[in-house]
Amino acid sequence: MEEFKKLNLRQKTIGFIVMLVTAIVMIVTFMSMTSADRVDSNEIxxxxxxxxxxxxxxxxxxxxxxxxxxxxxxxxxxxxxxxxxxxxxxxxxxxxxxxxxxxxxxxxxxxxxxxxxxxxxxxxxxxxxxxxxxxxxxxxxxxxxxxxxxxxxxxxxxxxxxxxxxxxxxxxxxxxSGKRLTLSITMFLIVFGVIIMVLSMLMLKRSLNFIQTFCIAMFSFLIGCWTLCNKDLIEYFTTDLLMKSYLEYMSLYMLPLPFTYYFKDRIDEKDTPKWMKIYFYVLVAAEVIYILSALILQITNIVHLPQVLEGSHILMIFAIILILVISFIDMKVKKQKPSVVMVGFLIAIVIVIEELVRFNLDKYITGFEKNEYSSNLCFAVLIIVISLLVDYGNKISKTLFENAQRAVLEQMAYMDELTGLGNRRLCEKKLKELEVNAKTSDSRYAILSLDLNFLKHTNDTYGHEKGDELIRSFADVLTNVFGMYGSVMRTGGDEFVVILEDIAEEQVKKLLAQMLDELEEKNKTESEIKLSTAYGYAMSDETVLKQDFSEELKIKVVDINPRTIYRIADDRMYENKRKSKLGRQ
Known part of the structure; x- marks a missing residue:
């Protein structure tokens, strides 16, 4: 049951993320479709x-x-x-x-x-x-x-x-004019990056696997910011040219780091060659040093950000080489099909290489058309983001299926086939959970031990089919009475255990009275089998034991734990059976 609760929580979380991203995509589409370029053409x-x-x-x-x-x-x-x-x-x-x-x-x-x-x-x-x-x-x-x-x-x-x-x-x-689609894509990359970075940081506390999602989100955000400046779209928000320069160059210089670090889990695999690991960590260190150095040199006014532009190009080339080598090893050596994300990266890499070549050719040889440089990197990153969402959706679907399958198998392992109640294995698990929780929680709980009377008599007189019917009928009563308040388990042929958490003794007594009433009502409609039970219960916070228990038991109760409570309940059940003079039938 716990697995199903966790599964449901994951589904809600994933559903929220999907709806959020879908909403962003719809907004982007709406912006690009409704922002027609109706501009007064009067200009000289x-x-x-x-x-x-x-x-x-x-x-x-x-x-x-x-x-x-x-x-x-x-x-x-x-x-x-x-x-x-x-x-x-x-x-x-x-x-x-x-x-x-x-x-x-x-x-x-x-x-x-x-x-x-x-x-x-x-x-x-x-x-x-x-x-x-x-x-x-x-x-x-x-x-x-x-x-x-x-x-x-x-x-x-x-x-x-x-x-x-x-x-x-x-x-x-x-x-x-003419930049509406680019603006829409850029804003999507920025908003998507911010949202997923925040969600990833929250989830990193639970699993380091979200570092990959964080890297993609950061890459998306940085490219969005860079494109906003490179395409002069930032003028829609501010006309501060100095802010524009800082944002553009720092976004560009930070790009290689998340682009590289995304593949850390692949590098850390045991079969990865040692030289690749050294290459990776040296590259990451170089990227961090480069970012800090560029920022410090700019702040101290020694060297300005535009003068170290070639460094980011060189680091990006080394990062691309690393990714290409990983792709080659996976496809040629390991015979693995490239993942959706890897395909997205490879397509983006082609665009990035084209950008690097075109920019340097235009700057140093042919010159920029109309003295302006127009980049298409935002489309490359959009491809990566889409491939990430597809790949992430595939992983989530696979995880949900595996978790659901595991939950079903676990439920089968803890289920009594005849009644559908929990079995002895589940009872042991619940007792262990109570023991762990007792160290951090003061909540009260009760354990009930019940023994179904006349089972042997019913089997001998009417056959085992009637005996099974007797057991199922008794299980139905227990489920109807206690099912909403705790766990009901069949631990043996005629033995049942009920664990009720966060409950007061007065409520336990009311439920037991309700159980006896339902047994009586059932017996009125049954002619051949009669339902009867001996029971005993114990509360987790009991400090004084009744006089009908041995001195030996009193000594053991000094160290209260769930198994002790269970033993007290079981002893009281047998005492109840002895007093009612109902021997085990």
Whole structure:
């Protein structure tokens, strides 16, 4: 019975998690379906006709989306100039500028209308990157627009994004245009990660197996945060470019750790080669050291987060190598079919490798399209999360089946076949449980010993079928009276035991009186067999013994335990039988 209770609790917990995740998926779907990109198309792209100066080197009639130059380093200064065109159909003209790790000044003719990051630049601190929305003052048409960028990091960028003039009322919506699905997936990854991380931490107290679930949840959360920044979706929540940079880089730098640690249980298997174990633990140590070092160097302003980006790429490559080796050993050496999670990881790894190659090629060789980098890592992680849910569902189904099967077998082992009551084995188990619980609990319990009279007489006179009927009929009475209050067991041919927990003696007496009444009612309807019993009971908190017990028994009762209580009840049953002059029939 206890197993069935535990099973039911697990089912409720799993059901809650499934409903929660289903609700999140429905919200994500709803967001992506209902968020149609209805945006005012009134905007002007200032892409052609720019005059650009890079460290006093001049370029004329430049098209920004196609313009490439040597990678900018700290101290470089870029100046972009363009005449402000007419924007008659734009109600609240706003300049949209995208910068990367640069302090920015925006001029109309010689008047400064916007500044960002000057103090941070002078203090040689990290500057964020992202979009700047600059309100255009009245009368800007026809004036010279000058954008000055002072680069704060090495290898910062080799191109400048297109400048736009758009309606400030819809600038944020316009910026999110075409990114609704990505935003939905990103928010799902973040919310899913947070919920499952919390649940996993709670369950870790019971089983370390949930460390894998925690790793996946953390990986999902970190990728969600990184994508939120990389896709400039964080502007939906905040325009703090510095916060965006910290969140993006730290999320990215922490990614390899949960990605690697997920496979710890596989590494700890006995048949895992020693070199793989060394490789794994060295890699995990390197990942932890890398994260702490990057954070300390940034806090102390010695080296900024963007300057150690390649380290995360290298660690991710080593993590991918480890996973590929594990997959190869499992499939080729152990002849095992890859799990759903492993398939998800392998698909994601292909996407990750493509991302790493494409990013470094674009940054150092070909240049980013439109001077922007667009990542698809959120889709890779979504694949991992889905594969995890499928794999977890398979494991839960298997566990539920095994637990149910075990519970049924255990119930059969503890069940009396004739009556369906518990048997002597269950009685022994209950007595042991009472003995254990007695050390931590003061709750009262009672043990009843009952002996069915006339069983031998019934077998000899009417046959064993009638004897079995007598036993079953008596068992029905005991179940009806005591079943709701405790455990009823048949420990022998005509011997029965009842254990009642958290009960007072007055209640025990009422139940015994009810039992006698039901026996009498049964006998009125039976012509051949008659139900009769001798019984005795004892309470767990008895301190004074009745005078009809021996001195030897009094001495033993000094050390009260469930078996002693059972013996007292049994002795009282025999005393009851002797006084009623009913010999065992």
């Amino acid at each position: 792209e200032l892409d052609d006709g720019w005059d650009v100066t890079i460290n006093e080197k001049e370029y004329h009639n430049v098209t920004l989306s196609k313009f490439r130059f040597d990678m900018c380093n700290r101290g470089d200064v870029l100046v972009l100039k363009h005449v402000v065109p007419r924007y008659d159909n734009i109600k609240l003209p706003t300049l949209d500028i995208y910068t990367i790790h640069s302090a920015v000044k925006v001029y109309l003719d010689d008047e400064v209308i916007y500044m960002y990051g000057q103090k941070l630049y002078e203090e040689k601190k990290l500057l964020g990157y992202g979009q700047h929305f600059v309100s255009m003052p009245y009368g800007a048409v026809g004036k010279w627009l000058t954008i000055e960028m002072m680069v704060s990091e090495d290898n910062a960028f080799d191109g400048v994004g297109t400048v736009r003039i758009l309606d400030g009322n819809s600038s944020l919506v316009k910026n999110l």
